[in-house]
Amino acid sequence: MNNVEITDAVLVREYMQGNEIALSKLINRHQHRIYSFIFSKVFDRDVAEDIFQDTFIKVINTLKRGKYNEEGKFLPWVMRIAHNLVIDHFRRNKRMPKFDNSGDFNIFSVLSASELNIETQIIKDQIENDVKELIKELPEDQLEVLTMRIYKDMSFKEISERTGVSINTALGRMRYALINLRKIIEKHNLVLTN
C-alpha cells in the first residue's frame, strides 16, 4: 500500500519545512537525468560533477530561503539551472570541450567552420525553446499562420489555401503575430539574442 510515489511538489514542501530526507529523495530520483544532461553537454566527468554540485547548491539555497514558487515543476526548474550553469561554464572557458575518443568520434564534425560551437548551440536551443513557449500566448489565428510559415516552411499561398483565408489576410496575421510576439517579449523583459 505504501508504494505510491510521493510527488516532487510534496517532497519540495517537506524539505522547505525542514525535512532533510526529502532532499535526499529528490536528488536520488533525478540525479541520473540531471547528471546525464550536464555530461551530454560538457563531455567531462569532473566538470559535470562540479556543475551538478553547483546546480544543487543553487537549488538548496533557493528552497531554504523560501524563494521557490514553481510547485509541480521541480525537475524542469532544476534542469534550467543546470542548463544556465553549463552556459556559464562555456562562457568562462572559451575553449573546445574535451571529447572522449573511445567511440567513433569524427574530429571533422567539430572542426567544421560553419557549425555552431557548443555554447552557441545551447543558447540557440534555449532561445528556440523560449520562443516556442512565447508563441503559445498568441491568438489562435495568428499562431496558426506563424506555425505554418516558420515551423512548417509553408508559403503564404499554401497557408491561405489551408486556412481558407486570402493571402493578404494570412500576411496580415503573420505581421500581427510578429508585432504581438515583440510585445510579449517586452512584457516579460526577455532578451532573446545569440
Added chain:
Amino acid sequence: MRKLYTKKLSKKDQFKDLKPQKETVQFLLNYSKALRVVENNGIKFGTILN
C-alpha cells in the same frame, strides 16, 4: 597487425549509467544540513554551521 574490434556504444548506452559520485551527493546533503537561513530586517542571510 591484429585487428581491434570494439563495440560501438549507442547514444542511449553512453548515458545509461551516468550518475554523480556518492561523495558529491553526500556533500550536498551535508551542505544542506549545515545551511541555516536567518532573516534580519527583511534580508535573508545564509550561514553554514559546522
